Amino acid sequence: MTIRRKAFIAGAYEHPGRELPDRSIAQIHAEVALGALADAGLTLADVDGYFTGGDAPGLGGLAMADYLGLAVRYMDSSDMGGSVYLSHVGHAAAAIATGKCSVALITLGGRPRTTALRAPGQLMGAPPEAAFEPVFGMNVSAVYALAAARHIHEYGTTSEQLAEIKVAASLHAQHNERALLRKVVTVEDVVNSPMVSSPLHRLDCCVVTDGGGALVLVNEDIAKSLDRHCVAVLGHGEAIEHTKGGWQDVTVTGGVRSGRDAFEEAGVSRSNIDYVGLYDSFTITVLLALEDLGFCDKGEGGKFVLGGTLQAPFGKLPFNTDGGSLCNNHPANRGGMTKMIEAVRQLRGEAHSAVQVPDCEIALAHGTGGWLSTRMGNATVILGREDA
C-alpha cells in the first residue's frame, strides 16, 4: 500500500497579505481556503476532508470546520510545528488513497506580526520541559544558534557559508512583488548584520509575517475532471527528533528519516529532484536539511551551498524561488505551507519567469518545525508534475 500517485494537488493559494491587523485568524483561514478551492475550481461544499495544525483557533479543527461550514467525513488536527502542513499532505494523500475522503482541504493562518509572541510551544498549556528550558531564557533563535555553533565546531562551517543561503533567497525574492524583503543582499550584508544569537545574525533569520496559505488535494477521478493542472503526490515521510533524555546530537534532524521514507515511497533519487522547497526558519535549518536529505554528506553543507548551488533557475539545486521564509513570507511563524505552494507553482510552470526552473518535473518540499537542539517535527513530500 502506497500513496504514490493516489492523490493530486488541485489547488494552492498563498495569502497576499503580510500584515493583517484588520482580520481575525479565522478569517485568514477562510480566505486562504476560498483561494485554494477557487484555484482548483472547487468550492467549500466539495470538501470532505479537513486538515489543520496548531495555528487553527479552537479545539482541533472543530471551530474552523464550524466557521467554514464544512461537512467533512475526515478530519486531522495533528500538530508538530510549522512543518505539519507537509505531514498533512501525506495524511491527506493516505486518506484519499484509502477512500476516507476525496477532496482534502489544508489551511494555515495567523498574525504573529500583529500580535505579541507567546512562549514557544505553550499555546496549549505548559509542557513538561517548561521548568527546565524557559527558566534559562530559552528562545527560538538561541536554540537554532546552539545547533549552528555546534555544526561550526564539528565541521568548520562558516558564517559566510550560511550567508550564501540568505543570498540565494534574496536573489529570488527580488522578483516576488509580495515578498516582505525584496532587497538583494550579499554575504557581507549578512555577516555584518547585527548578531541576534551568536553565530546567527539578523539576516540569518526568517521574516515575521501575518498571513496564511492553503492546499487542496483530490483523488484521481476528480483530478481528471478538473481543468486545472494537478500535481501528483509521489511520496511522503515524517519523523520527530527530541532530546532523548539529554543525549541528542544537535547537528542532526529528523530529515534523515523523513527524507529516506519520502524518497523510498516516491521511487525517485536525489538526482531526480529539479527543485527543493526547504524550510528556512534560519539559514542553519536549510544547511542541515541539505545534509540530512542526502543532497550532500553530513558536514559538507557549507561547501555544498557555495557557487550558487541554490540559485534559480540554473543552480545545481534551486530552492525557495519565492524568496522563502528568509525573505518572502513565514505566516503564523510556520513555513511548511509556503514550501508546498511554491513547489506546486514550479511544477505547474507558474513560478516567476526569472526563477522558473526549466522543465521542472519532480520537486521536494521539506519542513523542520519546532526547535533545533531540543525537539522538532520533520516532514518531506515529493511531488511530480504529471497530471492525472
Next chain:
Amino acid sequence: MTTGAELPAPVPEVQPETAAFWEATSRGVLLVQRCTACGTSVWYPRFLCSNCHSSELKQVEASGRATVYSFTLTTRGILEYKDCGPYVLALVELEEGPKMLTNIVECDPETLSIGQSVQVVFHDTGAGSALPRFRPAA
C-alpha cells in the same frame, strides 16, 4: 552583557515528579536520575527512562562538573528575560552524560569555548528552589 547576578531567576513550576529535584537545588545539590534497568542517566527529571522506558529511576547526586557542548550569546530574551540584556544560553554535557540547557555565568562570552570545563552554581529563585547554572571551572 549579563554574566550572573543580574540574570532573572524565574520560579519553575514544580510538579510531583520534580519536587525532589527542586528541593535539592535549594540545598545546592544537583540531582540527576539514573535508570536502574539500563544504567542511562536522564535529563530533565521525569517519571520514566526515555531510553528503556523503565520507571525504576533513582536520584543520584551529580558531580556538578560539565563541559560546554554548545553555546550562544543571545540578544532575544522573551518573558522574564525580555529586558535583561544579552546572556549566554548553553547546552552543557554533564559528567554523568546527559546534556542540559542552562546559562553560563561569570564568564566573558568572547573567551568561552565549546569543550570548556564548567562547574554548577545555584541561583535562588526565592521560592524554595534554585536554578542550576554553570561558570567556567577554576
